[in-house]
Structures are given as C-alpha cells and as structure tokens.
Amino acid sequence: MMEISCHKVASGRASGPALVTGQAISFLGNVNSDTGVVVDPAHELFGESIAGKVLIFPGGKGSTVGSYVIYQLKKRGLAPVAMINLISEPIVAVGAVISGIPLVDRVPEEVLEIESGTLVEVDADRRCIRIFSSACD
Amino acid sequence: MYLSREEESIYQGERGETLARMMEILVALGDIYGAERLVPVRSVQIAGVSYKNIGQAGLEWISDLQGTVAVPSILNPAGMDLCRWKEMGIDEDFAEKQQQVIEAYRKLGVSIDCTCTPYQIYDSLAGPGDHLAWSESSAVSYANSVIGARTNREGGPSALAAALVGKTALYGYHLDENRRPTHRIEVEADLRGSDYGALGFLVGGMVKDGVPLFRLSGLESQPGKGELKALGASMAASGSVALYYVEDATPAPASRGEEERISLGRKDIEEVYAAHPTEGAEAVALGCPHCSAEELEKIARRLEGRKVVKEMWVCTARKTAEQNPRLVKMIEESGARVYCDTCMVVSPASERLGKIMVNSGKALAYLPGLAGVQAGLGSIEECIDVALGRR
Numbered sequence: 051m052m053e054i055s056c057h058k059v060a061s062g063r064a065s066g067p068a069l070v071t072g073q074a075i076s077f078l079g080n081v082n083s084d085t086g087v088v089v090d091p092a093h094e095l096f097g098e099s100i101a102g103k104v105l106i107f108p109g110g111k112g113s114t115v116g117s118y119v120i121y122q123l124k125k126r127g128l129a130p131v132a133m134i135n136l137i138s139e140p141i142v143a144v145g146a147v148i149s150g151i152p153l154v155d156r157v158p159e160e161v162l163e164i165e166s167g168t169l170v171e172v173d174a175d176r177r178c179i180r181i182f183s184s185a186c187d
Numbered sequence: 188m189y190l191s192r193e194e195e196s197i198y199q200g201e202r203g204e205t206l207a208r209m210m211e212i213l214v215a216l217g218d219i220y221g222a223e224r225l226v227p228v229r230s231v232q233i234a235g236v237s238y239k240n241i242g243q244a245g246l247e248w249i250s251d252l253q254g255t256v257a258v259p260s261i262l263n264p265a266g267m268d269l270c271r272w273k274e275m276g277i278d279e280d281f282a283e284k285q286q287q288v289i290e291a292y293r294k295l296g297v298s299i300d301c302t303c304t305p306y307q308i309y310d311s312l313a314g315p316g317d318h319l320a321w322s323e324s325s326a327v328s329y330a331n332s333v334i335g336a337r338t339n340r341e342g343g344p345s346a347l348a349a350a351l352v353g354k355t356a357l358y359g360y361h362l363d364e365n366r367r368p369t370h371r372i373e374v375e376a377d378l379r380g381s382d383y384g385a386l387g388f389l390v391g392g393m394v395k396d397g398v399p400l401f402r403l404s405g406l407e408s409q410p411g412k413g414e415l416k417a418l419g420a421s422m423a424a425s426g427s428v429a430l431y432y433v434e435d436a437t438p439a440p441a442s443r444g445e446e447e448r449i450s451l452g453r454k455d456i457e458e459v460y461a462a463h464p465t466e467g468a469e470a471v472a473l474g475c476p477h478c479s480a481e482e483l484e485k486i487a488r489r490l491e492g493r494k495v496v497k498e499m500w501v502c503t504a505r506k507t508a509e510q511n512p513r514l515v516k517m518i519e520e521s522g523a524r525v526y527c528d529t530c531m532v533v534s535p536a537s538e539r540l541g542k543i544m545v546n547s548g549k550a551l552a553y554l555p556g557l558a559g560v561q562a563g564l565g566s567i568e569e570c571i572d573v574a575l576g577r578r
Contacts, residue, residue: 059215083244114342118244143215144344148208
C-alpha cells in the first residue's frame with residue numbers, strides 16, 4: 051500500500067476502484083446526469099461510468115451548472131464515491147461540497163498514472179490517499 | 188484559512204447540516220483562492236435562478252436546502268415574467284419548474300426581486316467600501332466600479348452560501364491589491380447612449396479579466412448612471428471585467444501600478460455598429476441591464492401616441508415597473524410589452540424571435556450564444572424606430 055498526502059477540499063472518507071483520466075471534465079455536457087456515463091465522444095473516458103468510482107482527473111472546466119450536475123448524480127446514486135484533482139477549481143469543489151463527496155487536491159502528477167480499477171481510498175479529513183496494490187504484486 | 192470559534196462550530200455542524208455545507212463551500216473556495224479569513228457581507232444577489240440555466244439539477248439542490256438567509260438577499264432575473272409568462276410564449280412545463288425554483292428561494296427567506304439591477308430598486312444593499320456577495324456580472328461591475336463596494340463575481344452556490352452564513356471569503360476584489368488598474372484606455376470621441384455599450388463590447392474583448400481605467404476626452408462624454416451601467420455590463424459580457432474606473436465619473440483607484448495603454452477613437456466605435464447592423468431585425472428588446480425609471484421615461488416619451496409594428500420588449504425589475512405605472516401604460520399602449528423579472532438573455536422566449544435589435548453591448552455579446560439569435564446594435568432611439576417600422 052502506498053500513502054500520498056494531499057489537501058482537503060471536501061470532507062469525508064471513501065474507497066473504490068479508480069477511474070483515471072489526464073483530461074479535464076466538464077460535468078455539464080461530458081457526463082449524462084441520468085446514467086453517470088461519460089457521453090462526450092471526444093473525452094478519453096467516453097462510454098465509462100463514473101458511478102461508484104474514485105474519479106481521478108486534473109480538474110474541472112466548463113459551466114458552473116456542473117456543480118449541480120454532480121449533486122444530481124449523487125442523489126441518483128450515480129456519483130463517484132470520491133474525487134482526486136491535481137488542482138481543484140470552483141465548479142468541482144462546490145459540486146463535491148454540496149454533494150458530500152470527499153474531494154482532495156494538491157497531489158503529485160503521478161496519481162494520473164494509477165491504473166484504472168486499482169483500489170484507492172480517499173481520506174480527506176486525514177489529508178491522505180491510500181493506493182492498494184493487488185495481492186500478487 | 189482562519190476561522191473564528193463561531194465559524195468553526197458552524198463548519199463542524201453544530202448549527203445543522205445545511206449551514207455546515209454552506210460554510211464548507213466558503214472554506215473550499217477561500218482555500219482555492221488563498222483567502223486568509225471570512226468577511227461579513229452587507230447583501231447578497233444570487234445567480235442560478237432561470238430554470239433555463241440551472242435545470243432540474245439546480246432546482247433539486249436549492250429545494251433540498253434548509254434555513255434562512257442571514258443578510259438581505261435578492262435574485263438574478265428568472266427565465267420569464269413571473270406573472271405574464273404565457274404572453275411571452277413560455278410553455279406550462281417551463282413555467283411550473285421556474286415557479287418551483289422561485290418558491291425554493293422564497294422558503295429560504297430570499298426576497299423575490301429578480302433583477303440584474305439591485306442598486307436601482309434598493310439604496311440600502313450597497314454603499315462605498317461595503318463587502319458584498321453579488322452574482323450577476325453587470326451588477327458586480329456596477330457595485331465595484333460606480334458604488335465603490337467590493338464583491339467578486341459569485342456563482343449560484345457560493346452566493347447562496349454567503350447569504351445563509353452572512354459572510355464570504357476575503358480574496359479577489361475584496362482586497363486593495365486586486366483593485367489596481369491594469370489598462371489605461373484613452374477614448375478621443377464624443378460618446379452618447381449606446382456608444383458606451385459599444386465601447387464596452389470592444390474593451391472587454393481586449394482586456395479580458397483586467398481592470399481598465401478610462402480617460403474620456405470627448406467634450407460630450409459625460410457618462411451618467413445609465414451609461415456607466417451599460418459600459419460595465421458589456422465589458423463583463425465580452426470579457427470578464429468586474430471592476431473599472433472612469434476618470435471624473437467613478438470613484439478613483441486607491442493606488443496605481445503598471446498599466447497597458449490603449450487608444451480608441453470614433454472609428455473603433457463605429458466598427459462595432461457596422462458589424463451588427465439594423466437590417467433584418469424582427470424584434471426589439473431594451474432593458475439589458477434592466478431599465479431604470481429614467482430609461483422607461485425616455486422610451487415612453489418616444490413611443491407616446493405611436494404603434495409598434497414589430498414585437499418589442501422592455502425589460503425591468505418588477506419594483507421599477509410598479510413604481511412607474513404611468514410609464515408602463517404609455518409603453519404598452521404602443522403595443523410594446525414591459526416584462527418584469529426576466530430579460531432577453533435568460534428567457535427561452537427569445538429563442539423564437541429572429542434577429543433582435545438591442546441597445547446593449549451585453550445583449551449583443553450573449554444573444555447569439557445563449558439564445559441562438561442574431562443581434563443588431565443601435566441607440567435607444569434607433570431601436571424604437573425599428574420597432575415603429577421607420578427603418
């Protein structure tokens with residue numbers, strides 16, 4: 051297990067399989083709020099569901115309505131369980147706070163090299179991320 | 188970020204779930220922008236009102252909140268006139284959702300004044316040096332520049348958080364160091380009426396999020412409140428200017444630093460008009476930002492005893508309309524409509540119009556993208572002449 055320190059944006063603790071992208075996400079437009087699936091064909095996560103994942107991405111972009119989209123996903127049980135950004139901007143930060151989704155940032159860029167599917171725990175209150183490797187490593 | 192003992196207890200949830208979340212929003216944003224602490228605000232103006240913009244997702248969030256605002260709070264324009272929406276061509280489903288948004292805000296103790304011009308309907312919301320949490324870009328610009336108050340451009344959730352907590356994070360335009368001019372704009376031309384919107388349209392695109400300081404050397408360039416409102420509104424739309432200065436017309440900057448110089452003349456202003464001609468306009472919309480009583484009077488005088496041949500909207504705050512029933516009647520007798528609580532930029536009703544003639548640099552910047560309609564720019568007189576079929 052590897053532990054990385056980070057900065058807390060939105061409180062809480064959760065774990066799940068990682069879903070990783072090097073591209074910024076605009077929750078309004080990139081993600082369908084009724085399915086939790088990335089619907090923008092130009093995005094490298096196209097076709098992937100973000101529901102139940104620890105979503106790791108550089109940061110948000112686009113319309114501020116994206117904050118509400120994150121909230122709607124959470125209410126429908128389709129939100130990520132936690133999020134990790136290199137640097138959080140206000141859209142994702144506010145979305146995470148109002149939805150009660152743990153969000154941390156100020157982590158090294160290497161987190162973008164974590165393989166999707168790896169079990170990751172985000173403990174925002176203790177300001178740390180734990181990355182669990184599989185038993186055979 | 189430093190929190191007082193009371194703020195810390197709210198953050199820890201001792202005063203309920205909603206307030207804890209609201210405090211968490213303020214702290215998260217304060218951390219992102221490097222704020223040292225929170226500061227009390229005198230008033231809040233909340234964005235995220237038009238159902239066209241916030242949709243079901245936004246409606247659900249606002250409806251789920253509990254509590255009451257801690258400081259006087261009003262709203263941005265909605266997607267329709269809350270009383271005369273049918274006449275505007277708004278469908279029942281949209282109207283129902285829009286009313287739900289309004290009710291959700293009412294429940295939180297927000298005053299149901301839907302306007303981009305809070306300063307035209309209440310004197311008590313902002314004074315020189317006051318910290319505010321306002322949202323609408325032209326209102327933010329007016330508050331910072333003309334009133335001399337201090338506010339960032341708040342998003343919907345952060346404005347509502349400020350309203351419920353009564354505070355905002357101290358960063359950006361709340362601090363002296365971010366209020367220095369970045370550009371010095373020399374304008375050698377006589378400016379009148381819609382020229383200020385055209386000038387703002389031009390300068391916003393040049394300075395982006397900078398702080399321009401204008402020196403207007405034309406003898407006739409003596410901007411009043413209406414002209415400053417128009418100038419700031421268009422710079423906030425074509426760029427994201429939240430603070431500007433006009434020598435001898437607005438409060439002066441407390442300090443000056445390095446400034447990039449730009450010179451503009453009549454030719455530059457005329458190019459903005461030439462790029463957005465009158466031809467082909469099917470409708471006219473005035474009141475972006477919302478008309479003041481003086482502007483209603485000007486429009487009413489010009490329409491008096493005449494009939495419009497094209498659809499014409501005059502947008503204003505409900506309070507402004509209620510305080511000037513005679514002017515509203517004069518305008519409506521011409522066949523034009525005075526719509527309250529909304530405007531051509533945030534209402535889906537403008538989507539059915541073809542090309543719209545406006546006197547506003549802000550509407551000019553937003554209509555093509557937000558409503559998918561073309562816009563022509565002219566003075567208030569030219570716009571009315573188009574509606575009367577004289578051009």
